[in-house]
Amino acid sequence: MRTEGLARLLSHFRGTAVADGKLGGNGAPSPVRYTADYDLRKRRNSKLRMVFVARGGAVIAERGPDDTSRKKPLAEEFRRNVLDPLSAMEATITALRRGEASFTVPVYDGARRFDAVVRVEPRDPSKPGLRLAMSLHAIAGFKGESSDDPDPDDSPRSVAVVLSDDAALLPLSLSVPIWFLPLDVTLVRVCAPNGPCGW
Numbered sequence: 520m521r522t523e524g525l526a527r528l529l530s531h532f533r534g535t536a537v538a539d540g541k542l543g544g545n546g547a548p549s550p551v552r553y554t555a556d557y558d559l560r561k562r563r564n565s566k567l568r569m570v571f572v573a574r575g576g577a578v579i580a581e582r583g584p585d586d587t588s589r590k591k592p593l594a595e596e597f598r599r600n601v602l603d604p605l606s607a608m609e610a611t612i613t614a615l616r617r618g619e620a621s622f623t624v625p626v627y628d629g630a631r632r633f634d635a636v637v638r639v640e641p642r643d644p645s646k647p648g649l650r651l652a653m654s655l656h657a658i659a660g661f662k663g664e665s666s667d668d669p670d671p672d673d674s675p676r677s678v679a680v681v682l683s684d685d686a687a688l689l690p691l692s693l694s695v696p697i698w699f700l701p702l703d704v705t706l707v708r709v710c711a712p713n714g715p716c717g718w
Contacts, residue, residue, distance in 0.1 A: 520532075520533065520534055520535075520536075520704065521533035521534070532557065532558065532559045532560075533557065533558055534555055534556060534557030534558070534559075535555070535556050535557070536553070536554065536555040536556075536604070536605055537552075537553070537554050537555075537605075538550060538552070538553050538603055538605035538606050538609075539551050539552040539553075540552070540571075540606060542609075542613075545613070545617075546613040546616065546617075547610060547613050548602065548606040548609040548610055548613070549571075549578070550571045550578075550602055550603050550606040551570070551571055552569065552570050552571070552583070553567070553568075553569040553571075553603035553604075553605065553606070553629075554566070554567065554568055554569075554583075555567040555629075564587075565587050566585050566586060566587045567586060567587075567588060567629045568582060568583035568584060568585055568586035569581065569582065569583060569586075569603060569627075569629055570582075570583040577599045577600050578599070578600055579595060579598050579599055580598040580601055580603070580627050580629075581598070582629075586629075588629060588630065590630060592629075593627070593630075593631075593632055593659050593660050594659075597627065597632040597658060597659040597660070598627055598632070600625065601625045601626060601627035601632065602624060602625060602626055602627070603626070603627065603628070603629075604626060604628050607624045607626045607635055608690060610624050611624060611635070611637055611651070612682070612688045614637070615639070615649070615682075615688055616688070620638065620639040621637065621638045621639070622636075622637055623635065623636050623637070624637065626655075630660050631657070631658075631659070631660035631661060632658040632659040632660055633655050633656055633657050633658050634655070634656045634658060635653055635654075635655055635656075635678075636653065636654045636655075636656060637651055637652075637653050638651065638652045638653075639651060639652075640652055647684065648681040648682060648683060648684050648691055649681070649682045649683070649684045649688065650679070650680070650681055650682075651679075651680040651681075651682065652677070652679065652680075653677070653678040653679070653680050653693075654675050654676070654677055654678070655675065655676045655677075655678060655695075656675050657674070657675070676695060676696065677695070677696065678693055678694070678695045679693065679694045679695075680692070680693045681693070689706070689709070690706060691705070691706050692704060692705045692706065
């Protein structure tokens with residue numbers, strides 16, 4: 520993912536994220552590893568590394584080798600039985616395939632723990648795609664507690680998500696308000712499985 524236009528001027532952000540894991544018998548994801556390489560403002564070549572370790576009857580998100588995060592991780596209680604952001608999207612798609620219309624996904628992005636509360640919007644024939652109303656609810660790591668960002672907002676944040684209205688349920692776009700501007704993310708292309716996917 521990379522920013523364009525004004526967002527590019529303000530953040531200079533671009534990043535690549537990869538989630539590895541398994542799908543259970545019910546299709547639910549079980550993450551094993553999450554990696555993200557990104558540039559943001561003056562922080563170049565930043566690396567987020569998470570591994571998911573079974574311990575004490577739970578799966579714990581731990582920092583992996585080569586992680587360059589500058590803040591200490593959250594307490595273990597906030598890293599138990601959580602999903603990384605990409606696995607969380609897969610969990611959302613799995614719930615939709617099961618016919619669920621309202622559900623919550625626990626997410627940990629390496630710095631912040633939040634719940635993604637998801638609700639399927641009524642279908643509108645004039646608007647293509649399957650539309651979701653998502654609300655991100657802060658649990659821990661906000662207001663500078665364990666974040667690389669100074670004092671991120673900890674109030675619930677609404678996200679509008681559009682998926683392809685077919686069997687693939689491919690994420691097409693999402694929009695979330697940040698400060699006074701919306702952050703709009705749009706799928707540009709789909710890369711072949713196990714093939715290169717450069718900029």
